[in-house]
Structure formats: C-alpha cells, structure tokens
Amino acid sequence: MSINRRNFINLSSLGIAGFSLQGFVNKQNLPTLKPIVIATWDAGLNANKGAWEVLSKGGSALDAVEKGVMVTEDEISCCVGLGANPDRDGHVTLDASIMDHEFNCGSVAFLERIKHPISVARRVMEKTPHVMLVGEGAQQFAVSEGFTLESGNLSESADKSYKQWLKKSTYKPVINVERKTSTSQLEDKFKAPARLSNGEWNHDTIGMVALDANGNLSGSCTTSGAGFKLRGRVGDSPIIGAGLYVDNEVGAVVATGQGEDVIRVAGASAVVELMRQGKSPQDACRLVVEKVRRIKKEKAADIQVCFIALNKNGEHGSYALHKGFNYAVQTNDGSKLIESPFSV
C-alpha cells in the first residue's frame, strides 16, 4: 500500500523534494496516502461512506470518524447503538470513545437511552476537563448538552433475541462468534448489519481510524459491548489505550473482540508502540494478537481479538486471533472490504 521508491524519485525530480516534501513524506521518505479511512467489519463499508463525505471535502479526521460511526449507531436494526442486544437485565448500555491528533480524547461508558454515544464522547473531550464519564452521570451530561433521552425500549430484533436468551439465561459472555463462520456465510457481506445464519450478530462494535488531507489522524469506537452481559460491564472500547489509541506521529489503532482481553494487554496502545518501532501496521497488530494468544493459552480458542491499524503514511493492516474478521477501507480509489489475516 505504500507508494514505491520510483514514484518517490519521480516526485523528487519534479523539484518537490527538499522543502516541500516536509509534511508530505514521512521519515522513511514515503509519500503519504491520504485521505483514507478504515473501519471494522462489513458495517464499516457504510460507516466509511459517512466519513468519506467529510474527508473527500478536505474535512478533519476527527469530524470524519465521528460522522462515520454515527451511521452505524443510526442503524436501529444493528448491533451497535440503541438497537443492540441488551444486558442481562434487559437494558441496552453503550460505550464509546474518540481521540484526535493532539492526544485529546473523550469517552462514555455504561450509557443508556442516548442514540449517539460517540457524540457524547466528543463533548466530554471538548467541553469538560475529563476524559471519561459513565452511567447516570454520562447520561445527565448528555441531556444537559441537548441530547434527547430516548425511550429505552428494545428494538424488535433485540427484544426477540432477549426473550430467546431469557429461556435459558445462561451467562456465557463470549464475544464474536464469527470465528465459527466466514464472511461468505453472512447474509449479505456488503449490507450492514450482518447477522449470522443462527440469528446472532457477529459483532457489537464499530471502530474507525482516519488520516485526513492535512495528514492528521483520529479514531473512534462505539459499541453495545456484549449481548446479555452483566449489568455494569464495560469493555475495552471506551478505554483509551485499550480499545482505541491515536498518536499523530505514528499511527492510529482500534480494537474489536473480547474487550477484557484487549484491556489486559493495553491493546491499541501496544500496537501503536510497535509501529513506532518500525513495524508495519499488520505486523504490529499480529504481535499484540499473538501476545493475547500466549496469555490465554488454551482459552484463546474461545475468544476473538482483532485490531486494525493505520500509520502516518496511510498504510493499513489488521490481524485477528481467529478467522472471520474483516475491515473496510475507503480511499480516493474507492471502497473495499479486506479479509483479515488471523492466527489460528
């Protein structure tokens, strides 16, 4: 995905090397591919379209990653946002985070009855001296900022799944059953949201990272966590450094999968640090996934952990513990869905 040396030399021979390549090429003298946005899962295809409306007009990566994931939060029949599966007490509780190119960040967790947790996370970042608000306090803040308090009713599909779950009420917080399937088994891989043939969602999260025309990175993540989770459970998505991390000198990373195991390894931050040491986005993601695999030993068979990463040059990559993860990419060349490499 990098522009090759020949192209670079051509650019240099046009006289744009030296002074003007400052800010246009990175330290390794690779021209930057921008703008670009990448997002987790096939739902990322639609989300990227929302982000692209901002990026293609020269807008900021921060605006793009907010607008992008709002598309998914708006899909009421989706696994993200208020249409998602509830916790085991029957309430939908949402987590979200956002981070810009200057280490500004904001997040909300255990938030109920608010349609766009990502926008509340952005307000936390921009309007408070804090990074994170949770539960009732986060909701109060959202309402004071003019967000509507929605009904709290479950969507039709979530209500159906919850009633089904109540029959057995087994507490088995296994996230991402996609390892038992493949993208081709999804109803329609280009139509978000995807449901598995057994009726379950194959994920509950959308994560997005973008590089804008000015060369700035930002990221966002929004999720319903895990269906039928313990009340009060919070995953990695709103934890800066675990579910999301952005360092504008290096790159931006977002995670999906079993949040507990992403938190354990400070996942997104760990991937960024590996890129700082010169690893490609894919290799950096792979090394952290392999660490999770080592830590979990035989229990790695029961969980999924995935990262997507974008570096300062616009190079991107991903890695998953198990088969079945994919991510969407949007550039000036168009949009595509990429099957992620995986460990086992």
Ligand code: SD4
């Ligand atoms: C969590 N990482 O709350 C999220 C869940 C997820 O696709 O990514 N689901 O643990």
